[in-house]
Amino acid sequence: MVPVEHYFVLATVMFFLGICGALFRRNLIMVLMSIELMLNAVNLVFIAAGRGNSSLDGQIMVVFVITVAACEAAVGLAMVIALFRKYGTVNTDFLRILRG
Amino acid sequence: MGLTMNEFTVQFIATLLKFAVIAGLCINIPPIMVWAERRVPAFMQRRKGPNRVGIFKWRLYGLLQSAADAVKLIFKEEVVPEGAAKAFYHIAPVFSVFPAIMVAMAIPYGPDIQLFGYTIPLSVIRVDVGFLFIFAISSLAVYGVTIAGWASNNKYSLLGALRASAQMISYEIPLGMSLIPIVLLYGSLDLNTIVIAQSQIWKWGVVLSPISFCLFVIAMFAETNRAPFDLAEAEGELVAGFHTEYTSAKFAAFFLAEYVSMFVLSCLAATVFFGGWQIPFFDIRSLDVLIGIPGVSGLVGFGVLFVKAAFFMWLYVWVRWTIPRFRYDQLMSLGWKFMIPIGLLNVVVTAIVLAVIRF
Amino acid sequence: MNVYIPVLIALGFGVALGSILSGLAHFMGPRNPRPEKNDPYECGVPKVTGATEKMSVKFYLTAILFILFDIETIFLYLWAKAFPQLGWFGVIEVMVFMTILVVGYIYVVKRGALEWD
Amino acid sequence: MFDLPLFLNSSLLSIGVFHFFAAMITIVSLLVVVSQHPVKSAVFLVVDLFLLAGLYASMDSHFIAAIQILVYAGAIVVLFLFVIMLLNLKADSIKGLRFSAPEAAALLISFIGFLIMTFNVFRGQAPEGIKGGFSIEAIDANGGNTYMVAMRLLTTYIWPFELASMLILLAIVAAIVIAKKDKILKSLIQKELR
Numbered sequence: 001m002v003p004v005e006h007y008f009v010l011a012t013v014m015f016f017l018g019i020c021g022a023l024f025r026r027n028l029i030m031v032l033m034s035i036e037l038m039l040n041a042v043n044l045v046f047i048a049a050g051r052g053n054s055s056l057d058g059q060i061m062v063v064f065v066i067t068v069a070a071c072e073a074a075v076g077l078a079m080v081i082a083l084f085r086k087y088g089t090v091n092t093d094f095l096r097i098l099r100g
Numbered sequence: 101m102g103l104t105m106n107e108f109t110v111q112f113i114a115t116l117l118k119f120a121v122i123a124g125l126c127i128n129i130p131p132i133m134v135w136a137e138r139r140v141p142a143f144m145q146r147r148k149g150p151n152r153v154g155i156f157k158w159r160l161y162g163l164l165q166s167a168a169d170a171v172k173l174i175f176k177e178e179v180v181p182e183g184a185a186k187a188f189y190h191i192a193p194v195f196s197v198f199p200a201i202m203v204a205m206a207i208p209y210g211p212d213i214q215l216f217g218y219t220i221p222l223s224v225i226r227v228d229v230g231f232l233f234i235f236a237i238s239s240l241a242v243y244g245v246t247i248a249g250w251a252s253n254n255k256y257s258l259l260g261a262l263r264a265s266a267q268m269i270s271y272e273i274p275l276g277m278s279l280i281p282i283v284l285l286y287g288s289l290d291l292n293t294i295v296i297a298q299s300q301i302w303k304w305g306v307v308l309s310p311i312s313f314c315l316f317v318i319a320m321f322a323e324t325n326r327a328p329f330d331l332a333e334a335e336g337e338l339v340a341g342f343h344t345e346y347t348s349a350k351f352a353a354f355f356l357a358e359y360v361s362m363f364v365l366s367c368l369a370a371t372v373f374f375g376g377w378q379i380p381f382f383d384i385r386s387l388d389v390l391i392g393i394p395g396v397s398g399l400v401g402f403g404v405l406f407v408k409a410a411f412f413m414w415l416y417v418w419v420r421w422t423i424p425r426f427r428y429d430q431l432m433s434l435g436w437k438f439m440i441p442i443g444l445l446n447v448v449v450t451a452i453v454l455a456v457i458r459f
Numbered sequence: 460m461n462v463y464i465p466v467l468i469a470l471g472f473g474v475a476l477g478s479i480l481s482g483l484a485h486f487m488g489p490r491n492p493r494p495e496k497n498d499p500y501e502c503g504v505p506k507v508t509g510a511t512e513k514m515s516v517k518f519y520l521t522a523i524l525f526i527l528f529d530i531e532t533i534f535l536y537l538w539a540k541a542f543p544q545l546g547w548f549g550v551i552e553v554m555v556f557m558t559i560l561v562v563g564y565i566y567v568v569k570r571g572a573l574e575w576d
Numbered sequence: 577m578f579d580l581p582l583f584l585n586s587s588l589l590s591i592g593v594f595h596f597f598a599a600m601i602t603i604v605s606l607l608v609v610v611s612q613h614p615v616k617s618a619v620f621l622v623v624d625l626f627l628l629a630g631l632y633a634s635m636d637s638h639f640i641a642a643i644q645i646l647v648y649a650g651a652i653v654v655l656f657l658f659v660i661m662l663l664n665l666k667a668d669s670i671k672g673l674r675f676s677a678p679e680a681a682a683l684l685i686s687f688i689g690f691l692i693m694t695f696n697v698f699r700g701q702a703p704e705g706i707k708g709g710f711s712i713e714a715i716d717a718n719g720g721n722t723y724m725v726a727m728r729l730l731t732t733y734i735w736p737f738e739l740a741s742m743l744i745l746l747a748i749v750a751a752i753v754i755a756k757k758d759k760i761l762k763s764l765i766q767k768e769l770r
Contacts, residue, residue, distance in 0.1 A: 002590055002591055002594040005696075006594065006598070007594075008693060009693065009694055010598045010601065010602070012689075012690050012693045012694065013602055013605070013690070014601065014602075014605050015686075015690075016686055016687065016690045017602075017605045017606055017608075017609050018605075018609075019682070019683065019686045020609055020683065021608070021609035023679045023682060023683060024679070025609070027614060027665065029614050029656065029659060029660060029663075029665065030614060030617060032656070033608060033614075033617055033618065033621055033656060034608075034609060036621065036648075036652065037605055037608060037609070037621070037624070040624070040625065040628055040648075043628075043640075043644075044628065044631070044632075047632055047635055047637050047640060048635065050637075051635050051636070051637070051712075054709070054710050054711040054712075054714075055710055056710040056715070056724055056725060056728050057728075059637050059639070059640050059721075059725055060725060060728055060729050060733055062637075062640050063533075063640070063643070063725070063729065064736055064740060066530070066643060066644070066647050066648065067530055067740045067743065067744065068743065069648070069652065070526045070527065070529075070530055070647060070651070070652055070744075070747070071527070071743055071744060071746070071747035073526065073652045073655055073656070074523045074526055074527065074655065074747050074748075074750075074751045075747055075750045075751055075754065077519070077523075077655060077656070077659045077751075077755075078523065078750065078751040078752075078754035078755035079754055080659060080663075081516065081519065081659065081662070081663070081754075081755050082754050082755060084663050090663060090665065112464075115464070115465050115468070116468070119465070119468055119469070119472070123472055123476075127476075174483050174484075174487055174488075175487055175488055176484075176488050177488040177489045177490060177491070178484040178485060178488050178490070179492070180492075181498070182494070182498055185613075185615075188615070188616075188619070190481050190485065191481070193477050193480055193481045194474055194477030194478055194481060195477070196477070197473055197476055197477035197480065198470060198473030198474050198476075198477055199473070200473070201469060201472060201473035201476060202466070202469045202470060202473050205465065205466075205469045224465045224468075224469065225462075225465045225466055225469060226462065227462050227463070227466070227638055228462075228638035228639070228720045228721050228722055229638050229639055229641075229642040229721075229722050230722075232536060232639075232642045232643075232646065232722075233642060235646060236642045236643075236645040236646040236650065237645065239645070239646055239649070239650030239651070240622075240626075240645065240649060240650055242650065242654055243619070243622060243654075243657075246654070246657055246661075247615075247619065250615060250657075250661060258661070262518050262658070262661065265654065265658075266517075266518045266521045266522070269521065269522060269525040269651070269654060270521055270525060272525070272529070272650075273525065273528045273529060273532060276529075276532040276536070277532055277535070280532075280535050280536060280539050283536065283539035283540060283542075284539050284542050287540075287542070287543050288540075289536070289540060289722060347484070348483075348484040348487075348488050349480045349481070349483040349484035349487070350480065350481055350484040351484075352480060353477060353480040353481060356476075356480070428575060429574075429575035432521070432573065432575045433573065433574075433575070436521075436524070436573045437568065437573060440528065440564070441564075444557065444561070447535060448554070448557070451542070451550050451553070452550065454542075455546065455547055455550050458543070458546075459546045459547055463630075463633050463634070466633075516662065516755060516756070518658050518662065519655070519658050519659055519662050519755065520751075520752065520755060520756065522651075522654055522655040522658045523655060523748075523751045523752075523755070524748070525651060525654075525655075526647070526651040526652060526655060527744050527747060527748050529646065529647055529650075529651045530647060530740075530744060531741075531744065533643050533646065533647065534737070534740070534741075537639075537722070537725065537726040537729055537730065538726065538730060540722055540723055540726045541723060541726035541727050541730055544727065545727075545730055545731075549730055552730060552734060552737070552738070555738055555741075556737065556738060556741045557741075559738075559741040559742060559745050560741055560744060560745060562745060563744065563745040563748040563749065564748075566748065566749055566752070567748060567752060570752055570756065572752050572756055
């Protein structure tokens with residue numbers, strides 16, 4: 001049995017990489033992919049903690065997280081497409097001009 | 101947990117042996133099917149078909165034509181198109197082949213056999229999620245197609261890949277939905293349990309849930325990109341679809357993946373709707389005691405399943421030479437506007453009828 | 460965890476087979492590339508535009524709907540597995556679930572998102 | 577299907593499996609983030625999700641492993657690939673990283689969180705949760721992982737389950753409203769212009 005904490009460290013590393021991607025990539029699609037990475041880190045924590053506490057709730061949370069992730073990807077990418085249609089780019093540097 | 105080293109060794113060796121047999125089968129299915137796809141239409145159109153290639157005077161009805169083709173394909177020149185994404189171009193066949201091979205291991209090819217006092221199941225992979233494993237792994241086959249089309253730097257490839265992958269994902273839903281009534285009926289996701297439940301002909305899936313069977317067969321044709329749904333390689337408009345730019349053994353790899361997944365879906369159809377390795381009115385598992393040779397039931401079960409699967413393989417060829425190709429909008433509206441509502445209705449009706457009978 | 464040993468073997472073999480076929484193509488055949496031969500295939504005509512033209516948004520809408528219906532199928536599988544124990548309770552529960560999604564489906568059809576023209 | 581012999585079934589093997597997966601996941605996640613072309617990132621993301629499914633399977637969460645591949649790797653990333661191809665995105669250069677103040681602060685905070693987490697782990701101070709009655713042996717004895725997840729989801733978690741359908745409905749409507757060009761509106765505008 002691997003201690004639960006080791007899974008937490010792995011999840012933290014993944015989450016950190018996801019944050020880096022979301023912050024420093026200019027491409028909106030890359031930002032969304034990094035968010036998927038972060039969601040997966042959270043899923044890993046849920047599963048590991050659920051197993052460590054011999055509980056099933058972690059797995060059920062993951063089912064819902066996957067549902068939410070699917071909806072998020074669908075709507076998020078729809079917005080990317082709408083933005084691309086309107087401004088012809090998905091680069092966050094250009095889209096920054098839109099602010100206020 | 102409490103097992104000895106000895107049992108582990110036996111099971112491990114058994115797994116490797118089963119694996120070798122099924123992998124050998126998977127590699128030999130494509131040449132045989134290519135041969136069948138030339139001979140069957142020849143028979144239908146009163147032609148001869150390939151009948152020349154043979155060893156000395158034995159021609160074996162031209163069966164060796166496929167072997168010759170395979171050797172030829174390996175020694176052909178590989179042409180990598182200008183401007184292709186090299187790494188992805190080379191890796192796309194791998195993405196296509198491995199799901200097909202993995203999925204083939206999850207079919208129960210026969211009953212559990214007793215050998216030297218050990219119970220050996222005749223499917224290589226048996227996991228808790230049952231045939232969801234098959235759906236999960238085969239949903240990865242989309243990437244082989246998409247990456248191949250994208251990496252070739254050819255507009256026909258890209259369009260063919262997009263078409264093929266959109267078609268594959270569209271028909272994955274009816275395919276999954278058509279098997280929900282089966283789970284409701286037999287109460288299990290495990291394919292071997294489903295087979296054991298179908299001991300009599302009136303317990304077969306095709307008798308209990310004929311609509312599921314129709315949906316499954318249609319989705320099966322579309323899922324493997326076969327005629328009448330072979331829009332992805334409609335040669336009149338798209339040259340050859342996503343593998344336009346692939347030559348030599350890489351082209352063979354795509355062929356292998358296509359035929360193996362055809363074989364797996366045929367086996368799945370036979371397993372779920374036609375009783376798998378069971379034959380009606382006779383329990384194959386009693387053969388061991390009747391004949392007195394342990395393991396003979398496994399061979400017979402394998403033969404029975406193979407005959408049933410061969411029927412579906414033949415159906416693939418038959419339909420290909422009978423029904424004309426659909427238009428792409430027709431294909432999509434068939435999937436989304438006809439099969440999904442019917443599939444949902446099928447689930448609802450099955451559930452209500454079962455609930456009325458059982459509770 | 461031990462049931463996954465065959466899965467690993469199968470995965471390894473599948474990847475190996477694919478790589479071998481891919482590698483055979485690369486190393487076995489002759490190689491004499493020429494610029495004309497390496498052009499992307501366009502039925503013999505020199506290529507006019509690149510491969511990367513914009514694709515129809517239809518493919519994307521199909522993919523979105525696929526995800527959402529895929530999740531629905533997953534939930535239905537879970538219910539089907541627990542159907543004998545849940546009885547009528549489960550049937551009604553899933554009917555509510557499906558009614559809500561059928562509303563979405565009807566919206567999709569009415570809105571014409573599934574029309575390929 | 578069969579169990580390992582005792583000398584392999586020790587914690588040694590599971591630790592080895594975990595470390596293999598952990599190393600692979602870290603490397604592939606890094607590749608997802610730093611790959612220049614979005615298609616490359618998407619392919620690495622598939623590999624990453626596949627590896628995660630392997631990790632879940634090694635934790636006896638069979639059902640989650642299956643839907644991880646089925647939904648995440650098999651559906652969501654396909655959508656990403658389609659959009660990348662649809663928008664015809666090119667590789668973007670990673671040169672000239674932008675470092676604005678809020679981003680640097682966020683990075684710093686997340687890095688501190690990362691350090692705290694790691695520090696706690698090595699001191700062995702993970703918070704103790706409530707013990708449930710679903711050990712792996714209990715789940716196997718009661719009909720397997722898929723069945724137990726199904727029962728728990730459809731009895732205890734009935735409201736989230738029904739709400740999930742509302743969420744999916746909303747997502748369907750939203751995605752179509754946002755992404756689909758409205759032909760009716762367009763024709764109305766054109767009529768007005770005439």
